[in-house]
Amino acid sequence: MLSTPYRSETTRQEEPSGPPQPRPAGRFRAVPATGRGRLIAAGAVCAALTMALHTWIPNGAFNLGSLFQTFLPWAGLSVPVLLLAAAVGRSRLAAVAVLAPLTAWGCLFGGTLTDKRSERPGSGDFTVVSHNVDEENPDPAGTARALAASGADVLALEEMSSKATPAYERELAAGYPYRSDTLGVRLWSKHPLNGVEAVPIMPWTRAVRATVETPGGPVAVFATHLASVRVTPDAGFTTARRNDAARKLAAAVRAEPLARVVVMGDFNGTAEDSALRPVTSQMASAQHEAGAGFGFTWPARFPMVRIDQILVKGMSVTSAWTLPATGSDHLPVAASLRL
Known part of the structure; x- marks a missing residue:
């Protein structure tokens, strides 16, 4: 007599009966690996096009063009993020697209990452320094001494408060006998x-112009705080x-x-930023011409953007750099020029 093999209740599997049950509403449906790779690749292409065509981003609603262009260097963070996503998704297509x-x-x-200082x-021949000294600066005298120690021929200071002005006048009087x-x-x-004039x-008053009578001839200097x-x-x-x-x-x-012009200050x-092109298109950025790195200036404790500029026309730039932090929330910027 044949006997039916014993099946434990703990190992017996119930055979499905009836029509297939629908998937519960709202449950996440996993995207196949090939689909994930295509999504990551599409994101990489979008990131590349956004960077390459950043000047075409419109400045209509919310001024998105200026906002993106302000933080444009940080768009590079999309590369490690996308590369990590490609690795997690094990997609060769996505990894290649990150290029x-x-x-x-x-x-x-x-080219910005290289040191272009000659x-x-x-x-x-002529060194200039620009600094938003911050009207809330707790140590204006110390800031003035630090700027004087730079040895610059001309200092352009923005956000000067009436309360702090006497400290700057006192500390800078010996080395800088001429002022606006x-x-x-x-x-x-x-x-x-x-020719000093607002x-x-x-x-x-947020801009001043003067002719600096240097030993190498006159130079028009504009200091501004947009x-x-x-x-x-x-x-x-x-x-x-x-x-x-x-x-x-x-x-x-x-x-x-x-013919020789310097425009500097807090822009x-x-x-x-394409919105500033009316000014920047006329002149060369000292940092772009002869700086090392991005030269970020704000905020001083952890600089993320360069909003303090030195622009020149009719002269060559031999070096551009940022100075150490003062009591301001901006870093000072400097440039040496060949007349």
């Missing part, structure tokens, strides 16, 4: 200043006042009769 944003970032900023800092008497933005110089870019920008949920990146001030500054620079925007 696209890597190449785009390299074309934009690969001479040691301060060894040119403008408010908010001021110039200090080792060489005589002529440049009307805003209702109050309007501040804000990031708000309802309006996004608000830059209208800054952009209008930049256009007025650009008109003044365009009308400048001297509240980067040289890559």
